[in-house]
Amino acid sequence: MNRQPNIPLNRHMSRRTSRMNRRRATAAGAAVLVTLLLLTACSGSGNGNGNGNGNGGEGDGGNAEVELTLAHSYTEDQPxxxxxxxxxxxxxxxxxxxxxxxVFPNSQLGGDADRIASVQSDDVDIDIQGASALAAVYEPAGVVDAAYAFDDAAHLDRFFADGSADQLKEDFKEASGGVSILGAWSAGARQFTANKAIREPADLEGLRMRFPGSGQYLLNAQALGAEATEVAYEELYLALQQGVVDGQENPLTNIDASNLVEVQDYVSMSEHQQNSNLIVVAPSFDSELSDEQRTALEDAVASAVEQMPGCVEDAEQEILDTWEQDGSVEIVDDVDQEAFAQQTDAWFGENLSGDSLAVYEAIRGSAE
Structure with a gap:
């Protein structure tokens, strides 16, 4: 059946029969519901889950066919x-x-806020989200994006793999109504760009730096000592070109994809934040997939998490090599990252509290 990805109720027409019946019954009314229930009874299903045991069809010794939607906001060229x-x-x-x-890339199924709501309502099965976007559901999740919280991408991987993130996962699942975090990776460190080099915190003074408008990013700006200016990502190139802002911060792949080096003279390798992606799955993951299917999806996510560091490294190195060869921008690789890290650590220690502080301390406690 043809999909219509921008109409949420039509995204899952090829899902398991029980969910399709339930949603169509809601839309069509009681008469259709009766008809569908009769059809379900004739097919041997004991209830809306297909076999009455919550194992997605294992009652007859097999796995029910299921089509899953996977959504994200990135281009098809990005890692x-x-x-x-x-x-x-x-x-x-x-x-x-x-x-x-x-797979639906490029925000085809809505922006971050829309998609996490769709995951909660089972209209999107799998989503790749930044931690700051998930903070709209559970605020402490945003701390995963705190400046210099992680030493590097490997530290972020360990935090989510070795049990250190278990409390965060449990609390997020409870707050979100059953959405699970299956894995996480860093899609590259975020770097500063401006028309001057940024080597130490003092170099940010007087610069209007564009930061995303989410809560954790604005906290990062304060911790780093930057004057944050909110500009939509789609408007960033023009804002830099016209001098509305003096600089910005993004991972190299975003900087390259948006051609920001055309309107910026310096890329300062501050590596001040790991650009997190968390892979989340809808509540139905627990109830409507068989054990084999859940394991297969978990293994698939783990495989992607394993591939991502090398993929990002290759993409970033290619970008840096191109910039160095064509001289389009000056790369500043002697940033005093330690000075920034000490400043942000002190700031977060004084300004975070409650569960947010607990998440930050858990992250820092997992550093080697």
Whole structure:
């Protein structure tokens, strides 16, 4: 059946029969509901879950066919898609347990805030989100994006893999109504760009730096000592060109994708934040997939997490090599990252509290 990705109620027409019946019954009214229930009874299903045991069809010794939607906001050229979403799709389907995955990049199924709401309501099955976007559901999740919280990408990987993040995962699942975090990766460190080099905190003084408008990013600006100016990402190139802002911060892949070096003279390698991506799944993951299907999806996410560091490193090195060869921008690689890290650590220690402080301390406590 043809999909209409920008109409949320039509995204799952090829899902398991029980969910399709339930949603169509809601839309069509009681008469249709009666008809569908009769059809379900005739097919041998005991209830809306297909077999009455919550195992997605295992009652008859097999796996019910299920089509999952995977959404994200990145372009099809970025590592989040090529090494992330596509890897999840390929690995999950290769497991041959009745799973197919349809990927919707470029915010086709809505912006971050819209998509996490769709995940909560089971209208999107899998989503790749930044931690700051998830803070709209559970505020302490945003601390994963705190400046210099992680020493590097490997530190972020360890935090989510070795049990250090278990409390955060549990609290997020409870606050979100059953959305699970299956994995996380860094899609590259965020760097400063401006028309002057930024080597130490004092160099930010007097600069209007564009930061995303989410809460944690604005806290990062304060901790780093920057004057934050909010500009929509889509308007950033023009804002820099016209001098509305003096600089900005983003991972190299974003800087390159948006051609920001055309309107900035320096890229300062501050590595002040790991650009987190968390892979989240809808509440139905627990109840409507078989054990084999859940394992296959978990393994697929783990495979993507494993691939991502090398993929990001290769993409970033290619970008840096191109910039050095064509001289389009000056790369500042002697940033005093330690000075920035000490400043932000002190700031967060004084200004975070409650569960947010607990998450920050758990992250820092997991550093080697």
């Amino acid at each position: 989040q898609h090529t090494c992330g979403a596509q890897a999840i799709k390929e690995e999950a389907e290769a497991a041959d347990v009745g799973i197919t995955v349809e």
